[in-house]
Amino acid sequence: MSFIAWVITLAIVTFAGGWVFRKAGQLATSNAPYFRDMPYGVGVGYVAGGLAILWVVATYVASMAAEGPDANKYFFFRLAIHFLVLSAIAAWVFRVFGRAVGTEATKKLFRQMPLTASFGILTILIYAFVAVFAGALAPYGQEEILGAANIVAGGDPATGGNPDFPLGTDQIGRDILSRLIFGAQNTVGIAFATTCLAFFIGASLGFLAATLGGWLDQLLSRTVDALMAIPALIFSLLLMTIAAVWANKFGIPLTIFMVVIIAVIDATRVFRLARAVGTSIVVMDYIEAAKLRGEGLSYLIFREILPNATAPLLAEFGLRFCFVFLTIASLSFLGVGIQPPLADWGTMVRDLAQFINFAQFAPQVALTPLLAAGAIALLTVAVNFVVDWMLHKSSGLKE
Amino acid sequence: MNTKSNEQLVKIRGLKIEGRSDETWNPIINGVDLDLNKGEVLGLIGESGAGKSTIGLASMGFCRDGVRISEGTVEFDGIDLIKASAAVKRSLLGKRIAYVAQSAAASFNPAHKLIDQHTEAPTQHGVSGRKESEEDGIELYRRLRLPNPDEIGFRYPHQVSGGQLQRAMTAMAMACRPDLIIFDEPTTALDVTTQIEVLAAIRDIVEQFDTAAIYITHDLAVVAQMADKIKVLLKGDEVEESDTRTMLANPQEDYTKSLWAVRSFERPKKPAVSTGATPVVSVQGVTAAYGTVDVLHDVNFDMHEGRTVAVVGESGSGKSTTARCITGLLPPRIGHIEFDGAQMPLDYRKRDKTQLRQAQMIYQMADTALNPRKTIGELIGRPVEFYMGLKGAEKRKRVEFLLDEIELEPSKFIDRLPSELSGGQKQRIGIARALAAEPKFIICDEVTSALDQLVAEGILKLLAKLQDELKLTYMFITHDLATVRAIADEVVVMKDGKVVEQGEKEDMFKPPHHPYTDLLLSSVPEMDPDWLSNLLEERGVDNIGDAAVDKM
Secondary structure (H helix, E strand, C coil): CCCHHHHHHHHHEEEEEHHHHHHHHHCCCCCCCCHHHHHHHHHHHHHHHHHHHHHHHEEEEEEEECCHHHHHHHHHHHHHHHHHHHHHHCCCCCCCCHHCCCHHHHHHHHCCCCHHHHHHHHHHHHHHHHHHHHHHHHHCCCCCCCCCCCCCCCCCCCCCCCCECCCCECCCCCCCCHHHHHHHHHHHHHHHHHHHHHHHHHHHHHHHHHCCCCCHHHHHHHHHHHHHCCHHHHHHHHHHHHHHHHHHHHCCHHHHHHHHHHHHHHHHHHHHHHHHHHHHHHHHHHHHHHHHCCCCCCHHHHHHHHHHHHHHHHHHHHHHHHHHHHHHHHHHHHCCCCCCCCCCCCHHHHHHHHHHHHHCCCCCHHHHHHHHHHHHHHHHHHHHHHHHHHHHHHHHCCC | CCCCCEEEEEEEEEECCCCCEECEEEEEEEEEEEEEEEEEEEECCCCCCCCCCHHHCCCCCCCCCEEEEEEEEECCEEECCCCCCCCHHHHHHHCCCEEEECCCHHHHHCCCCCHHHHHHHEEEEEEEEHHHHHHHHHHHHHHHCCCCHHCCCCHHHHHHHHHHHHHHHHHHHHHHCCCEEEEEECCCCCCCCHHHHHHHHHHHHHHHHEEEEEEEEECCHHHHHCCCEEEEEEEEEEEEEEEEHHHHHHHCCCHHHHHHHHHCCCCCCCCCCCCCCCCEEEEEEEEEEEECCEEEEEEEEEEEECCCEEEECCCCCHHHHHHHHCCCCCCCCCCEEECCCCEEEHHHCCCCCCHHHHHECCCCHHHHHHCCCHHHHHHHHHHHHHHHCCCCCHHHHEEEEEECCCCCCHHHHHCCCCHHHCHHHHHHHHHHHHCCCCEEEEEEEEECCCCCCCCCCCHHHHHHHHHHCCCEEEEECCCCHHHHHHHCCEEEECCCCCEEEEEEEHHHHHCCCCCCHHHHHHHHHCCCHHHHHHHHHHHCHHHHHHHHHHHH
């Protein structure tokens, strides 16, 4: 059957199925309110979702039987399914654990938590743990060049692996697992420091502009506008190039320059948010009361405004952390970020990028550069899950 | 009143409603029965949290997010609304049942013109075409006595005043000629002079179309004008129900009697101020402007030790602006403020700590006046530390003393956050914070207008007690003349940024008045169910409310 015929059949099945599903539900539950008041679109959604799950299950069953070159087609699919199932189980176990252990407040938190958020928290905890104890966890040093090069991940000698290097080695023989672990320390650690700096600069200036207003507000806001008008990545590339010269001249590590440059560029976004949140807080009566009491500026900003702005700022912190982290990875990928021989996920992707071309006939080989990319993606997704949940909680939405 | 058919329209039996919080379902309504015949108006009264609005919504078969109807039946004209399908409810709501919300300003969609929102329900329900319903809307605007009925519908909500919006919303509810309208506190947010117009309009139109209505309010005097019968609620339980006249003349339950008694609180008269005494605060020829527009014009008045000066007027009359001039938030353009005979710097930034300490403020909305992230101990402790320099145990002792003063138990409240307190308790914290500075003079900006009557009475009594103990001077900004009667010694009436009349309270409540004072006084609803009819008869429908103000 041609592709178009497939699409048409599928559409007909889905749209008719939606109606049938709703009708069947109404008959089976003798007109329960849920099925009775179900809009047609929701019925279609159930059927479309069901079909998608069917396709996944069918493909997975087919992949179990496949062998040889045929199995290569399913390699990443199987990996994704296994990972999804495992992480769902891990998240569930973690949530059950959280509900049973801890103070009454944390137990309550875990009881109301969706699975995505518990997965996010678990992932962030693991990353933090790995980053802090990288030296103790990594089997080899990050700069250590071991004899064997280009060893495939999986540790199975039949496919070109080596049990000593479970995730393989790169083209000059450094252990990927160790470099991933040290990469957590370098990339995540630097990203965290940069985000903190960006928030310190952006939030304090934003609140200052909101509280004082007038020409200071104009000056700061227009400067920020000007900075935001330049595309961030290009701007940071430009500044990094200049900084590279200074780094040699003054003997200051380039990494310090990178932290400051990214922090300043990202602080503009934080400034915008802090100013917007701040202006809606400074009009409150309690700020007026504090002003009339004769309180100084720092008390107003840090004791009256800041505690009320923590929820939106914290949510922004999560997102901003992801962006900073991706910027660092991008800069490293482009070769101006974290400098070798320090392990960094962006650099690892770039160094091994050509192996991605092997994906079709030797997926195990293509996996090597994707491990670092996956580490980046996983952390970004995890942080976003947690931020979403926090925003949902602070907005007071109820199901 | 008009003749009632005995056909039953709404029948609620054993209604129980629960709300979800802290992972459990808590009861909100514990089994209420309600009957409403066609063309009848039922008044639902009770303090906040009594479940008035919840019952109002439930009689439409609706409940808010996180709330569920757990038991009971709601029948509208023989249709069970709880079991009815969404399609059936859709065909009823907006067409046969309409709802008028408390804040019309927040309920209209600011992006569409009034008439477009008006015609939406009739065209959606297929009652009439767009053109007809537009004409009908203009006719309804005319009947509701909106100014420029032909043109007002083509404005956006922000171009129309609050009282007019509330009437436009009533017109919108009428668009499909429903059998039942639920009015949820439709006049609570309005000035007295505006309120009276809206009340007259609502009553008129409900009678003209013989519509049944559920009128929700916490103001007894208002409900006395509107309702045929009254149901009193307390914490989700019905206290009693009877027809309006019986209820007013002869309430059965203690709770109802206490509601009725609130309005009788009045302080004894104080001796007159000795001539030549220096006033604590003196406003001297103040003219102030926002930008280039003058909003206060040559305002003069004195406030003496131990006395309460009530500043009265409707919104926009310059009451709060005068307070801002006194505190220095808005430096006057001409004139100055004297404290104890000494001139104060105009701008609060130029005043020193002792000067700032002298004048404290209590705000209308305790929710926004208390930092939600600070505990009660921190909120009251800060001025103690800031002005008196007390720290540690001494500070705590002082805070505990202040909490005792405002009749809240220190050990129970000191570590709580404002969100864990009720409205009245929050307002008490606001008072304690002002007291912590040990001032001579306190500005009370509409401190009771957001509170229920019983709670407001408690606050007024507390303020009176503190005044007697500490010789405080109050500037009491309000638009509620019942409050003035209860607490004031002197009254200043303001209109359009000018003082139109001032003097002792007794003189103010006795004629002759300035015509504006007269209008204000006559617009305050009384508990007599015939009050509105008599007033309309006496003054004529064109001589009440904003229409009368415009003529001055």
